[in-house]
Amino acid sequence: MSYAIVGFGKIGQALAHAFARKNIDVTVASRRPPEALAPQARAIGPTVVAKSLRDAVEADTIILATPFWEHREVAKALPNWEGKTIIDATNAFPVPEELHGLPSSAFVAKAFTGAKLVKGFNHLIAATLATDPIVEGGHRVVFLSSDDEDAIAPVAALAKQLGFAPVKLGKLNEGGALVHARGRTWGQLIFQDLFKKEQ
Ligand SMILES: NC(=O)c1ccc[n+]([C@@H]2O[C@H](COP(=O)([O-])OP(=O)(O)OC[C@H]3O[C@@H](n4cnc5c(N)ncnc54)[C@H](OP(=O)(O)O)[C@@H]3O)[C@@H](O)[C@H]2O)c1
DSSP: OOEEEEOOSHHHHHHHHHHHHTTOOEEEEOSSOHHHHHHHHHHHOTTEEEOOHHHHTTSSEEEEOSOGGGHHHHHTTOSOOTTOEEEEOOOOSSOOGGGTTOOHHHHHHHHSTTOEEEEOSOSSOHHHHTSOSEETTEEEEEEEEOSOHHHHHHHHHHHHHTTOEEEEEESTTTGGGGGSEETTEEOTTTTOOOEESOO
């Protein structure tokens, strides 16, 4: 399994720290050239490697950590996303009218033709997500939801590898609604920094 983080701002860097902590290889990319991201990538850890967006999307699993509307630009990087998993860490807040009531991650999924999409790593502020998810033997919870049941298990396995405790919420418009915004209101699980004794 190969991993990339697209968007190397607050959330992208927080997640890069999680990969570095466990010595797991991850590519990071943004609109800027890799040389511009390399010093910060190197500072986070040797397993974090900056590449161009085009090279980064060769990974099997891509974490989307850009501003919400930028997903449309990222989606243009490949004509078809068959065989790939997108982990959508974006939030749309307040929810734009253009979504016509769709959960924001279902809207994102439509842009990545052929991909499996899992919403996750979006419910905590970046500063919290960046810290060690294992605290006094407890594992920080991350919530995963998807309209594609098969897609959640490998993302849950990655979350565990990174030290988090994944909690599966089911479909995007069912349990996943708890980690989406509605209008100007955050879902009930957003910002809830919870821990489980076991992963
Ligand atoms: N900040 C938080 O606490 C937090 C918490 C939970 C979820 N989120 C969500 O996470 C996402 C990222 O938030 P953030 O706070 O990390 O934002 P940020 O600090 O502004 O970082 C955004 C990153 O996306 C990159 N980017 C923008 N457009 C791009 C494109 N078309 N292709 C590739 N890279 C692009 C930017 O780099 P370049 O300008 O170099 O392209 C930058 O590295 C948002 O959707 C936000 O709602 C944020």
